[in-house]
Amino acid sequence: MSPLVSEIRHNPLLWLLALVPVVLVAQAFKPEAHTLLFVLSVAAIVPLAALLSRATESVAARTGDTIGGLLNATLGNLTELLIALAALRAGQYVLVKASIAGAIVTNALFMLGASFLLGGFSHRVQEYNRNTARLQAGLLFLATIAMLVPSVLAENDATRTTVAVTQTLSMGLSVLLIVTYGLGLLFSLKTHREFFASANHAESAEAKWPLTLALATLAGVTVLVAAVSEVFVESVQQAATALGMSPAFVGFIIVPLVGGAAEMVSAFSAARKDRLDLSVGIALGSAVQIALFVAPVIVLLSYVMVRRRWICSSGGARWR
Amino acid sequence: MSPLVSEIRHNPLLWLLALVPVVLVAQAFKPEAHTLLFVLSVAAIVPLAALLSRATESVAARTGDTIGGLLNATLGNLTELLIALAALRAGQYVLVKASIAGAIVTNALFMLGASFLLGGFSHRVQEYNRNTARLQAGLLFLATIAMLVPSVLAENDATRTTVAVTQTLSMGLSVLLIVTYGLGLLFSLKTHREFFASANHAESAEAKWPLTLALATLAGVTVLVAAVSEVFVESVQQAATALGMSPAFVGFIIVPLVGGAAEMVSAFSAARKDRLDLSVGIALGSAVQIALFVAPVIVLLSYVMVRRRWICSSGGARWR
Amino acid sequence: MSPLVSEIRHNPLLWLLALVPVVLVAQAFKPEAHTLLFVLSVAAIVPLAALLSRATESVAARTGDTIGGLLNATLGNLTELLIALAALRAGQYVLVKASIAGAIVTNALFMLGASFLLGGFSHRVQEYNRNTARLQAGLLFLATIAMLVPSVLAENDATRTTVAVTQTLSMGLSVLLIVTYGLGLLFSLKTHREFFASANHAESAEAKWPLTLALATLAGVTVLVAAVSEVFVESVQQAATALGMSPAFVGFIIVPLVGGAAEMVSAFSAARKDRLDLSVGIALGSAVQIALFVAPVIVLLSYVMVRRRWICSSGGARWR
Numbered sequence: 001m002s003p004l005v006s007e008i009r010h011n012p013l014l015w016l017l018a019l020v021p022v023v024l025v026a027q028a029f030k031p032e033a034h035t036l037l038f039v040l041s042v043a044a045i046v047p048l049a050a051l052l053s054r055a056t057e058s059v060a061a062r063t064g065d066t067i068g069g070l071l072n073a074t075l076g077n078l079t080e081l082l083i084a085l086a087a088l089r090a091g092q093y094v095l096v097k098a099s100i101a102g103a104i105v106t107n108a109l110f111m112l113g114a115s116f117l118l119g120g121f122s123h124r125v126q127e128y129n130r131n132t133a134r135l136q137a138g139l140l141f142l143a144t145i146a147m148l149v150p151s152v153l154a155e156n157d158a159t160r161t162t163v164a165v166t167q168t169l170s171m172g173l174s175v176l177l178i179v180t181y182g183l184g185l186l187f188s189l190k191t192h193r194e195f196f197a198s199a200n201h202a203e204s205a206e207a208k209w210p211l212t213l214a215l216a217t218l219a220g221v222t223v224l225v226a227a228v229s230e231v232f233v234e235s236v237q238q239a240a241t242a243l244g245m246s247p248a249f250v251g252f253i254i255v256p257l258v259g260g261a262a263e264m265v266s267a268f269s270a271a272r273k274d275r276l277d278l279s280v281g282i283a284l285g286s287a288v289q290i291a292l293f294v295a296p297v298i299v300l301l302s303y304v305m306v307r308r309r310w311i312c313s314s315g316g317a318r319w320r
Numbered sequence: 321m322s323p324l325v326s327e328i329r330h331n332p333l334l335w336l337l338a339l340v341p342v343v344l345v346a347q348a349f350k351p352e353a354h355t356l357l358f359v360l361s362v363a364a365i366v367p368l369a370a371l372l373s374r375a376t377e378s379v380a381a382r383t384g385d386t387i388g389g390l391l392n393a394t395l396g397n398l399t400e401l402l403i404a405l406a407a408l409r410a411g412q413y414v415l416v417k418a419s420i421a422g423a424i425v426t427n428a429l430f431m432l433g434a435s436f437l438l439g440g441f442s443h444r445v446q447e448y449n450r451n452t453a454r455l456q457a458g459l460l461f462l463a464t465i466a467m468l469v470p471s472v473l474a475e476n477d478a479t480r481t482t483v484a485v486t487q488t489l490s491m492g493l494s495v496l497l498i499v500t501y502g503l504g505l506l507f508s509l510k511t512h513r514e515f516f517a518s519a520n521h522a523e524s525a526e527a528k529w530p531l532t533l534a535l536a537t538l539a540g541v542t543v544l545v546a547a548v549s550e551v552f553v554e555s556v557q558q559a560a561t562a563l564g565m566s567p568a569f570v571g572f573i574i575v576p577l578v579g580g581a582a583e584m585v586s587a588f589s590a591a592r593k594d595r596l597d598l599s600v601g602i603a604l605g606s607a608v609q610i611a612l613f614v615a616p617v618i619v620l621l622s623y624v625m626v627r628r629r630w631i632c633s634s635g636g637a638r639w640r
Numbered sequence: 641m642s643p644l645v646s647e648i649r650h651n652p653l654l655w656l657l658a659l660v661p662v663v664l665v666a667q668a669f670k671p672e673a674h675t676l677l678f679v680l681s682v683a684a685i686v687p688l689a690a691l692l693s694r695a696t697e698s699v700a701a702r703t704g705d706t707i708g709g710l711l712n713a714t715l716g717n718l719t720e721l722l723i724a725l726a727a728l729r730a731g732q733y734v735l736v737k738a739s740i741a742g743a744i745v746t747n748a749l750f751m752l753g754a755s756f757l758l759g760g761f762s763h764r765v766q767e768y769n770r771n772t773a774r775l776q777a778g779l780l781f782l783a784t785i786a787m788l789v790p791s792v793l794a795e796n797d798a799t800r801t802t803v804a805v806t807q808t809l810s811m812g813l814s815v816l817l818i819v820t821y822g823l824g825l826l827f828s829l830k831t832h833r834e835f836f837a838s839a840n841h842a843e844s845a846e847a848k849w850p851l852t853l854a855l856a857t858l859a860g861v862t863v864l865v866a867a868v869s870e871v872f873v874e875s876v877q878q879a880a881t882a883l884g885m886s887p888a889f890v891g892f893i894i895v896p897l898v899g900g901a902a903e904m905v906s907a908f909s910a911a912r913k914d915r916l917d918l919s920v921g922i923a924l925g926s927a928v929q930i931a932l933f934v935a936p937v938i939v940l941l942s943y944v945m946v947r948r949r950w951i952c953s954s955g956g957a958r959w960r
Contacts (some may be wrong), residue, residue, distance in 0.1 A: 124831070191444075192445075239958070511744070511764070512765075
C-alpha cells in the first residue's frame with residue numbers, strides 16, 4: 001500500500017481525491033444541488049483520472065511489453081470512455097459527441113501545440129521521431145475521413161439514404177477503425193518496433209508499483225470514476241444552464257481537460273526536459289486512441305443500447 | 321508465331337482465350353441469353369486484356385525508349401478504353417462513369433495496397449523510388465481536383481451555370497489533363513529519366529516477341545476486345561439485374577478487375593520478389609494513365625458523339 | 641536624387657511614370673471618359689508599384705535587419721492594399737474580394753509556376769531552401785482554412801448563424817492570422833533565421849538608395865498610388881462593361897498583374913539566373929503576406945468603415 005500512499009503524498013493533484021467521498025455523500029443527501037454536484041464531480045474526476053492512468057501504466061510495466069502495450073492502448077483513456085458511457089446511458093447525445101470530438105482536438109491540437117510551445121521556450125531546436133508522428137498523423141487522417149463519410153453521404157442522398165444504411169455504414173466503419181488501430185499497434189509495438197524506438201512510454205523513471213496494488217487500484221478507481229461520472233452527467237444539464245455554459249461547451253472543453261489533466265502534466269513536463277518524443281507520443285497517441293478506439297466502441301455500444309431499449313420499451317419512438 | 325503459342329502454353333490465364341469464339345458464337349445464336357453472355361464475355365476479356373498488355377510491351381520494347389514509352393503510356397489501358405467506348409456508344413453513362421472511377425480506385429488503392437501487403441508478408445522492409453511515387457501521386461491529386469471542379473461549380477451556382485459553361489469547362493479541363501499527362505511523360509521518360517530510374521517496366525525478364533508478331537497481335541486482339549466489349553455492354557444491364565448487381569457495381573468492381581487482372585498478377589508477383597518499384601510503377605502508373613488520359617479522352621469523345629447524334633436525330637431531347 | 645533618376649533611366653518599365661500626371665489631369669478635365677481613364681490608370685500603376693517596392697527595399701536595407709524585414713513584410717504589397725482600400729471605400733465589394741483572391745493565386749500559382757518553368761528551361765535541376773517553402777506553404781494552408789471557416793459555417797447552419805456571429809468570427813480569425821503572420825516573421829527573421837538563410841531578399845545586388853531619398857520616394861509614391869487607385873476604382877465599373885470584362889475578372893486578373901508586375905520581373909529573372917530561392921521567396925512570401933496580412937487588415941477595416949457609415953447614415957439598409 002505504501003507506494004500508493006507515497007504517490008499521493010508527493011503529488012498535490014491527488015489531494016483532490018478527498019473530494020470523491022464528498023461528491024458521493026452530497027449526491028445522496030442533496031441530489032437537487034446540481035451546480036455544487038457538477039463542480040465537485042469535475043474536481044473529483046481530475047485526481048481519479050490521474051490515478052487511473054498511473055495504475056494502468058504500472059500494470060503495463062509489470063506484464064511485459066506486449067500485454068502491457070495492449071493494456072496501455074486500451075485503458076489509457078478509460079476516463080473519457082466511462083464519462084461518455086454515462087452520458088450515453090442518460091441519453092445526453094450532444095455531450096457524448098462533444099466530449100469525443102473535444103478529446104481528439106484537445107489532444108492533437110492543444111496538448112501537442114502547448115508541448116511544442118513550452119519546449120520551444122527552453123530549447124531552440126527539438127527533435128522527435130518522425131516515424132511515430134507520421135504513423136499517428138496518418139491514422140488520425142484516416143479516422144477523420146471515416147467520421148466524415150456518413151455525414152457526407154447523408155447530405156448528398158438525403159432522400160435515398162435510409163437510417164438503416166447509415167447504421168450499417170457506421171458500424172462497419174467502427175469495426176474497420178478498431179481493426180486498423182489493432183494493426184497499427186501490432187506494427188508499432190511488435191513487428192516494426194525499432195522504427196518507433198524512443199516514443200516508448202515505459203521510459204518514465206517513476207517507481208513501479210507491485211502488480212497486486214496496481215490491479216486493485218485499477219479496479220477500485222474504475223468503479224469510483226464510473227460513480228462520479230454518473231453524478232457529473234446527472235448534474236451537468238442544469239448546472240451548465242445555471243453557469244451559462246452549453247452542454248456542447250462542457251463536452252468539448254471541460255470533459256477533455258478534466259479527463260486529460262494528468263496526461264497534460266506529463267506531456268508538458270517532458271517537452272520542457274527536451275524529451276519531445278514522449279510529449280508527441282502522449283498527445284498524438286491519446287488522440288489516435290480516442291479516434292480509432294474509444295469513438296468506435298461508443299458507436300457500437302450505442303447501437304447495442306438502443307436496440308436493447310427498443311426491445312424493452314413498447315413505445316420506442318419516445319426517444320431519439 | 322511460336323513465341324505467342326509458347327506464351328499461351330505456359331500461362332494458364334491465357335487458356336481462357338478459348339472462350340472468345342464461344343462468346344461470339346453464343347451472341348450470334350442466342351442473343352437473348354443475357355446472363356450467359358455476360359459471364360462468358362467477362363471471362364473472355366481477362367485473357368484478351370493480358371495478351372493486349374503483353375503485345376503492347378513487346379512493341380514498346382522493339383521500338384526504342386521514346387516511342388515505346390509513348391505506346392505503353394497510351395495503349396496500356398486499351399481494354400478499359402474499349403469497354404468505356406462501347407458503353408458510351410450504348411448510352412450506358414452510369415457504367416462509363418463507374419468503370420473509370422473504379423479503375424482509378426482499383427489501381428491506386430486495391431492494387432497498390434495489396435502489393436504492399438503481399439510484399440510485407442515476405443520482406444520486413446521494402447524500398448521504392450520516392451520520385452516516381454511522388455510525381456504520380458501529384459498527378460493523381462491534380463486529376464482529382466480537376467474532376468471535382470465541375471461538380472463543385474454545379475453545386476454552388478446551380479441557377480447561374482448553364483450546361484454550356486459546364487461543357488466548355490469539362491472540355492478545357494480534359495485537354496489540360498492530357499497535356500499535363502504528356503508533359504509528365506516527357507519529364508519522367510525523356511528529360512529527367514535518371515530520377516525515375518528503377519521504375520522502368522522494361523526490366524521485365526520476359527522473352528521479347530518479334531515486332532511483326534507483336535503488331536499483329538496488338539491489332540487482332542484490339543478487334544477481339546472491341547467485339548467482346550460490345551457483347552458485354554449489351555448483356556450487362558439485364559444480366560446485372562438477374563444476378564442482383566447494379567450497373568454501378570459492375571462498372572466499379574467487375575470491369576476494373578477484369579481489365580486489370582493481368583497487371584495485378586504482375587504487380588503482386590513483383591512485390592513478392594521485393595521489386596516494389598515495379599509494383600508501384602504498374603499500380604500508380606495505371607491509375608495516372610486512366611485519370612489523366614483515358615478519362616479525358618472519354619469526356620472529349622462523349623461530346624463528339626453527343627453532337628453527332630444531336631445533329632442526326634431531330635428529337636435530341638430523348639436522351640441526356 | 642541622382643540614384644532615382646539613374647534608376648528611371650535604366651529601367652524602361654519606369655518610363656510609364658510619365659502617365660501618372662496624364663491620368664490625374666485627364667481625371668480632372670474628362671471624368672466621364674471611363675475607358676480611357678481605366679487604361680491610363682492601369683498603365684500608371686505598374687511603374688508606381690515597381691518604384692514603391694524598390695523604395696521599400698531601400699529603406700529596409702538601410703534600417704537594419706529587424707526593422708527592415710518588418711518594413712518589407714508590411715509594405716511589400718502596399719499597392720494591392722491601397723487599391724483594395726479605394727475599392728472598399730467605393731463599395732465595390734466584388735472588386736475587393738476578387739483582387740485579394742487573385743493576388744494570392746497569381747503569386748502562389750502563376751508567379752511560382754512561371755519561375756519554375758523559366759528556370760527549368762535553362763537549368764536541368766534547381767535547388768531551393770525547403771524550410772522557407774514549407775513554412776510559407778504551411779502558413780498559406782492555414783490562411784486557406786481560416787478563409788473557408790466562415791463560409792462553411794454559414795452553409796451548414798444558415799438558420800442559426802446570425803450575421804453577428806459571422807462578424808465576430810471573421811474579426812477573430814483576422815486577428816489570429818495577423819498574429820500568426822507576426823510570429824512567422826519572428827520565427828524566420830529573428831529566432832531561427834539560420835534555417836531560412838538563402839531566401840534573404842537583401843541579397844539583391846542593386847545599388848542602395850540613401851535613406852532620405854528612399855523615405856521621400858516611399859511617401860510620395862504612396863500618395864500617388866492612392867490617387868491613381870481612386871481614378872482606377874471610379875472608372876473600373878463602366879470601363880469594364882465597355883471593354884466586355886466583369887469586375888470579378890478585373891479584380892482577379894488585371895489588379896494582381898498590375899500590382900505585382902515589378903515583383904514578377906524580379907522573380908523571373910532570379911529563376912533564370914538559377915537563384916530559385918529568391919523566386920520562391922518573392923512569390924510565396926508575397927502570397928503569404930496578402931493572405932495573412934493584407935486580407936485580414938481589409939476585413940478589419942471593412943467592419944470599421946461599415947460601422948462608421950452605419951452610424952453616419954440613418955438609413956443603413958441602403959447598402960450591403
